[in-house]
Amino acid sequence: MEPGSWPSEHSDALRDYFLKGMSYAEIGREINARFGTAYTRNAVVGRARRLGLAAPARMKSPSIVPAFPGEPCLFPPRPPALQSWSVPPKSAMKLAAPVKLRCVGIKPRLISLLELAPGDCRYPYGGDKDGEEITFCGHPRTSGSSYCTPHFHLTRGPGSTSARVAGPLVLRLVSAA
DNA sequence: CCCTGATTCGC
């Protein structure tokens, strides 16, 4: 591939395989096999992380965090810190897409990934709630994309190809610096 | 030893 970036198709495949429960090495092999690429598993891991698939879970090297007795927590009180999304300017909610977030007016079949045919739209449904198995809109996808026409426009409308299913899931506050 | 995931760091 010429571009030094991940094509949307590759990122899409990455998400598919990741959601399917495959390991990064497996994902890398599959993507390389299917697209003729040469991603290393490190590349897949890094990409998945940047995509927001991997939660920024911090749980390595707990070597620090003393907090011995006699001294309260090192964490200062945090009085003000939340307000941004609470009351956005009323002018911010303009018209942009006749959809709430995942409703394009079509009828999603909500089939599982394993039942998903090669030519089916892979727009993910579910996933809003943890534990809920993720299903997909299984309608004929448009050429060149992994989504059907409505979802195709929905996915690459505003942003690029990222920040989609990672919305409420990646909202883990990590301001513990 | 093999494998894996996860992070760091230079490009």
Next chain:
DNA sequence: GCGAATCAGG
């Protein structure tokens, strides 16, 4: 942002 190098656990 990308990915190799690197670290850490199984």
